[in-house]
Amino acid sequence: MHRRRSALRSTTMSLKKKKTVKEKTRKLLAHAKGRKRALIFIQDNPDPDAIGAAVGLARLLKAKRKTTSAITFNGVIGRAENQAMVERLKVNLQELSGLNIDDYDLIAMVDTQPGTGNNSLPPDRTPDIVIDHHPFREETKGAAYYDVRDNYGATSSILTEYLFEEGVKLSQKLATALAFGIKTDTRNLGRETSVLDIDAYSHVLSRANQRLLAKIEDGKVPQEYFAVLADAMKGASIYEDVIVSGLGDIDNPDMVGEIADLLLRLENIRCALCFGFFEDQGILSIRTVDEELNAGELAQAMLKQSPYLAGHGTAGGHGMMAGGQIRLEEKSDKEIERAAREIRNSFLEAIGVRKRARRNLIKES
Numbered sequence: 001m002h003r004r005r006s007a008l009r010s011t012t013m014s015l016k017k018k019k020t021v022k023e024k025t026r027k028l029l030a031h032a033k034g035r036k037r038a039l040i041f042i043q044d045n046p047d048p049d050a051i052g053a054a055v056g057l058a059r060l061l062k063a064k065r066k067t068t069s070a071i072t073f074n075g076v077i078g079r080a081e082n083q084a085m086v087e088r089l090k091v092n093l094q095e096l097s098g099l100n101i102d103d104y105d106l107i108a109m110v111d112t113q114p115g116t117g118n119n120s121l122p123p124d125r126t127p128d129i130v131i132d133h134h135p136f137r138e139e140t141k142g143a144a145y146y147d148v149r150d151n152y153g154a155t156s157s158i159l160t161e162y163l164f165e166e167g168v169k170l171s172q173k174l175a176t177a178l179a180f181g182i183k184t185d186t187r188n189l190g191r192e193t194s195v196l197d198i199d200a201y202s203h204v205l206s207r208a209n210q211r212l213l214a215k216i217e218d219g220k221v222p223q224e225y226f227a228v229l230a231d232a233m234k235g236a237s238i239y240e241d242v243i244v245s246g247l248g249d250i251d252n253p254d255m256v257g258e259i260a261d262l263l264l265r266l267e268n269i270r271c272a273l274c275f276g277f278f279e280d281q282g283i284l285s286i287r288t289v290d291e292e293l294n295a296g297e298l299a300q301a302m303l304k305q306s307p308y309l310a311g312h313g314t315a316g317g318h319g320m321m322a323g324g325q326i327r328l329e330e331k332s333d334k335e336i337e338r339a340a341r342e343i344r345n346s347f348l349e350a351i352g353v354r355k356r357a358r359r360n361l362i363k364e365s
Helices: 002-032 048-065 080-088 138-142 155-165 172-185 195-205 210-217 223-234 254-263 295-305 307-312 333-351
Strands: 037-041 068-073 093-095 106-110 129-132 145-148 237-239 242-249 271-278 281-288 313-317 321-327 358-360
Touching (some): 002 048, 048 129, 172 195, 307 313, 307 321
Parallel strands (some): 037 068, 068 093, 129 145, 242 271
16 A cells, blocks of 8 residues: 555656656746747856756757757857867857857857846846756746755756656757766755756756767866876865865866765865866856855855955855856956955854864975
8 A cells, every 4th residue: 555655645646747848848948939040048167957958948949939040159168078068969068258149049048047146247237048057036027937946956957857748859969968968056955956957967867978078078188187186186185174265266167066976075064165266257166065065155155244245256056066167357466465365264163163173284394
């Protein structure tokens, strides 16, 4: 009897989910009806989830509305795996500076939202469609259609549901892109993963090119990568059970998140912060394994701790990972020094760790 009830409950939940996905897909396609050209915004320094989700939306619009799409960003694809993903899957990403927004009659955003500070949607533009898995932002309410589900580990999982609901055939490259997007944002289905992500991943993985997926994950890095890595380790400081590393000037903003991920692997560490300065911005990334510590809320608390950061920055994220951008007015040595000090101190204050407890990660010989 117990098994029968469990099976019935599971079937009921599955039917409710299918009905919800069907309703959402129908609404999305209704807003795209009659639109000829879509411009899809992703993060300025996009990760595999953003890229996979954008390619998924472009495929859905083409299959169901014959709408052509351009995927745009305005930053750098620096991480080796991300570069390999774009190159091997032949993803056509276009810099916003080379496009005219007025040439498009549908504006969409995936894996990001208006007002986050990590995308280049002009402030006077309101997107028609927003699809994301990060915490909901008030600015998103202006969109004609939005689907923001922060209980999902990846936006690519949401697009996978749309595509399967509409019976859209997935090419091997699209399935590989979606699989890699889900896998990376959930850290191999081990970080903030729901059963919905697992279902989506299993759907696309069976259609993905496993050999190509392995080659993407094994993207090669230049020699300079190890120089930055060495400096990051030498400059890392431990404060009780958190670790902080400032990179100074960088030419690859993706290194900030990559090093934060690496630092979090240190034993007895529950939270890691890494930051660096790229062009006219300070970039910061927070990672945590503490389920009681919300990284997105911590990033927001950092801004509140520092009037300077609040006036110059934006931040956001979710449970175990978050990021932020700090606008630099001059990028002088003095301003960079101040921004670095404010980022470090506000982080330690927000997380409640003593600055006096500092010790170096790498002991001097």
